[in-house]
Amino acid sequence: MTIVNYDPRLVKSKNPYPKGPNDWKRFFSFNTDAKVIGIQYIVTALFFLLIGGLLAMLIRGELITPPSDLFDPTVYNGLYTMHGTIMLFLFLFPILSGLTNLLVPPMIGAPDMAFPKLNALAFWLVPVFSIILLLSFFVPGGPASSGWWSYPPISIQNPLGKMINGEMLWIIAISLSGISSIIGAVNFVTTIIRMRAPGMGFFKMPIFIWTVLAAQLLQLLGLPALTGGAIMLFFDLTFGTSFFRIEGGGDPVLFQHFFWFYSHPAVYVMVLPVFGIFSELFPVYSRKPLFGYKFVAVASFGITILSLVVWVHHMFYTGTPMWMRNLFMFTTMLIAVPTGVKVFAWIATLWGGNIRLTTPMLFCLGGLFNFIFGGITGVMLATVPVDIHVGNTYFVVAHFHYIIFNTIAFGIFAAIYHWFPKFTGKMFYEGLGKVHFALTFIGATLNWLPLHWAGLLGMPRRVASYDPEFAIWNVLASIGAFILGVASIPFILNMVSSWVRGKSAPPNPWKAIGLEWLLPSPPPHENFEEDIPTVLNEPYCYGLDKPFVEDEQFYIEKSLKKH
Amino acid sequence: MNTKIRRIKKRGFSKTFIIIIAVILNITFSLLMGYWSYSWLPIQASEAAHYVDNLFAFETTIGTFIFLGCTGTMAWILVFNRAPKYDESNGEPLEGNLKLEIIWTIVPLLLVLGISTYSTSVNYKLENLGSKVKYDYGAEAPFIEEKKVFDYGPIDVISRQWNWEFVYPNGIHSSELHLPVDKKSNFRLITEDVIHSFYVPAFRLKQDIIPGSIITYSLTPTKKGVFRLRDAMFSGAYFSENQTNVIVESEEIFYKWIKETVKKELQNGLNPAGSLYQKRLRNGNRGWATVKPAPDPKVNDAGIESRPHDS
Incomplete structure (x- = not known):
């Protein structure tokens, strides 16, 4: 108990919403309660998952046949650009911020985030830039249609020559998203460093907290590059400057450096918390301690540091000199080492456990299965000669969907189910959850596994039409995409009906170890209020007979009383 | 420990025996995948093609071995380590194993070193890219x-x-x-x-x-x-x-x-x-x-x- 970072003065903040904490209207207000903000983020993000998913199905509708017959190719380009943008900036980042908001304060025993008002501001920027982005569908000329990379010169061609155009709104939305994420990151990092419960030294933090810290530090280090690049692109597009325009002596490749310096680490910003989720859930549902806790914790920072020096692997064929390609190939492959440490640790955690195949566990296992696959294709892509062939083909599309959907979104679904009882106070329907998992796993596999072959045969990504030899893989993928669309139905049904009329949840339905499970479901506004627990041991001591906090029984009884 | 495993043990199948069989099967299948991987690619029509395809086949072989090794273990666990209904007892409380953890840090490190050395040598053989002049x-x-x-x-x-x-x-x-x-x-x-x-x-x-x-x-x-x-x-x-x-x-x-x-x-x-x-x-x-x-x-x-x- 040498580390006491906790400042008790932080406990006493006024209830931010005057009409009492349980008024539903609080979800539509500038509420500063991290738990309200977390749910605001998650619900908003899930709404955009539906929009992004709808766009995906339109894309797959076009690609089910070789010719470009459903849309004009300009429309197709706008749709896929917006699909990628919405999924990344309006679904994945916000939903992870939401989970982080919900989980960080209770997991470390803090009453709220360090800067509650900044926290609310970070959230309320989301609807602002979302609306800007969606409005771009209705401006003359249509939305941005140069892909989510928005590489110049294609992104600054501005065919109609109008000042207000889809690309301009896109850049504004992305910059605001960047600002929102930077604000969020400052908040998360400060909260984790300053507001942990007494006794919770770094090596007693849950792995989810480790991964959030690693991911949010990465945001702080990387995001300024992208946001700066986006502002320069805005100037080139709107005011005719020439940062990236060759007419004025600029260089379009410079943008690619700004872009990937952040946007590759961005993948780790998203996947690290999901690694955290895996590390939280595998011990719970196999009833074993996390294997090699310290290795797993430190590996997160290994990933953070390495991910800052790999971005050129997106530019192996832009004319990058040989030495640089070899160097970045090596650094990229090194990431396999800390990642491998995690994967092996999870499997070792499962080994000899008492496995319970609940819905969250199924999503975790499915996510891990897919991640091993996506990680291996990732190493293939890192090797320069293979990347030169399959880079910018459907092999890459298949690979990154294996990571961002089949791993990250699986982890997110696992987390939503696992912590649903905690934060809504209601149990979900296990049967519907399993149907959701089965449809998602089948749909996702059918959607993205066949596309690897389309890419290996040389089908470029982002095409609206293709040669007939690629048809079979695309038909399978489209069927998979439509199954994924259907998979959203049991999920929505489950979430809405469980929240409205589900069975009340006990404080610790999964018999899990963790500070959040010592709280009532749902937790009171300031979590532990006056009685902040003192942490004695690292988490995940399943079967080790080590108490997690001092006077555990007191908290268990207190949580039941509230309930 | 699960009863099934115990039964297997009693019948005299040692763990090592099962592991050896699994590894042999895995190696065989991985080599086959590497062999098949050539058919997933277009016709080889340039000097670069067979270097790229060999590298890809090599990676497919290693990748398949790792993938099946990991997911096979997961499948084993799912078959033999499932908790019976209403059983909420804990599993074996293993906290870690330093030797194992060092092995699974070093082995992948050597592996990626090997792959990137191999790829670098392919890069120097190909050398398609000349100069880039603004x-x-x-x-x-x-x-x-x-x-x-x-x-x-x-x-x-x-x-x-x-x-x-x-x-x-x-x-x-x-x-x-x-x-x-x-x-x-x-x-x-x-x-x-x-x-x-x-x-x-x-x-x-x-x-x-x-x-x-x-x-x-x-x-x-x-x-x-x-x-x-x-x-x-x-x-x-x-x-x-x-x-x-x-x-x-x-x-x-x-x-x-x-x-x-x-x-x-x-x-x-x-x-x-x-x-x-x-x-x-x-x-x-x-x-x-x-x-x-x-x-x-x-x-x-x-x-x-x-x-x-x-x-």
Whole structure:
């Protein structure tokens, strides 16, 4: 108990919403309660998952046949650009911020985030830039249609020559998203460093907290590059400057450096918390301690540091000199080492456990299965000669969907189910959850596994039409995409009906170890209020007979009383 | 411990025996996958292709071994370590194993070191990329003295939104890229507007073409036939139409083609985007904004749009 970072003065903040904490209207207000903000983020993000998913199905509708017959190719380009943008900036980042908001304060025993008002501001920027982005569908000329990379010169061609155009709104939305994420990151990092419960030294933090810290530090280090690049692109597009325009002596490749310096680490910003989720859930549902806790914790920072020096692997064929390609190939492959440490640790955690195949566990296992696959294709892509062939083909599309959907979104679904009882106070329907998992796993596999072959045969990504030899893989993928669309139905049904009329949840339905499970479901506004627990041991001591906090029984009884 | 495992143990099957069988099966299947992986790729039509395919097969083999090793273990766990209903007791409380953790840090490290050394050696064998020289906007692309000796070239590869044009050293213009087989040809990659990418899947080669820079590139086709050249860097509205054919011929036929084509008058070359854009205008110009496609290139050999391709 040498580390006491906790400042008790932080406990006493006024209830931010005057009409009492349980008024539903609080979800539509500038509420500063991290738990309200977390749910605001998650619900908003899930709404955009539906929009992004709808766009995906339109894309797959076009690609089910070789010719470009459903849309004009300009429309197709706008749709896929917006699909990628919405999924990344309006679904994945916000939903992870939401989970982080919900989980960080209770997991470390803090009453709220360090800067509650900044926290609310970070959230309320989301609807602002979302609306800007969606409005771009209705401006003359249509939305941005140069892909989510928005590489110049294609992104600054501005065919109609109008000042207000889809690309301009896109850049504004992305910059605001960047600002929102930077604000969020400052908040998360400060909260984790300053507001942990007494006794919770770094090596007693849950792995989810480790991964959030690693991911949010990465945001702080990387995001300024992208946001700066986006502002320069805005100037080139709107005011005719020439940062990236060759007419004025600029260089379009410079943008690619700004872009990937952040946007590759961005993948780790998203996947690290999901690694955290895996590390939280595998011990719970196999009833074993996390294997090699310290290795797993430190590996997160290994990933953070390495991910800052790999971005050129997106530019192996832009004319990058040989030495640089070899160097970045090596650094990229090194990431396999800390990642491998995690994967092996999870499997070792499962080994000899008492496995319970609940819905969250199924999503975790499915996510891990897919991640091993996506990680291996990732190493293939890192090797320069293979990347030169399959880079910018459907092999890459298949690979990154294996990571961002089949791993990250699986982890997110696992987390939503696992912590649903905690934060809504209601149990979900296990049967519907399993149907959701089965449809998602089948749909996702059918959607993205066949596309690897389309890419290996040389089908470029982002095409609206293709040669007939690629048809079979695309038909399978489209069927998979439509199954994924259907998979959203049991999920929505489950979430809405469980929240409205589900069975009340006990404080610790999964018999899990963790500070959040010592709280009532749902937790009171300031979590532990006056009685902040003192942490004695690292988490995940399943079967080790080590108490997690001092006077555990007191908290268990207190949580039941509230309930 | 699960009862099934105990039963297996009692029957005399030791854990090591099961592991040895599993590893042998895994190695066999992984080697098979590596062997099959060649069939997932297009025809090998350039000197680079077999190096790339060998590397890919090597990675497929190792990847399959790791994938099956991990997921096979997961499957084993799911079969034998499931908790019976209502059993909420704890599993074996293993907290870690330093030796194991060090092994699974070092082994992958050595593995990626091995793979990247192998790939680096392939890179040095290929060396397709020449120099990249910037030049002023609007100026003629400069001529670059190459240190290396090539059998043929340089051929100017001009990419546009959205057509390809090839200019041969004797001044002929073509919409399709004709190349002599087994000869190292040299290219100057030029774009007149945005970034494009010169990608021939059968060659396993891809190189972006950057505005304001001239990039020299070389490759040796090794198989006669017709192969697709696809723009692989998104270049706007009619990006997917920005394709043409690479026709690899024997040296004799190639030089005959050069001689005959030089006599031909300039005519409109392949420009599928142009005709699609005209169709769009006829239908009331619906759809979202696009820049106008570049005009039809003026070429001596107009090429055949629907020429059947081998890969």
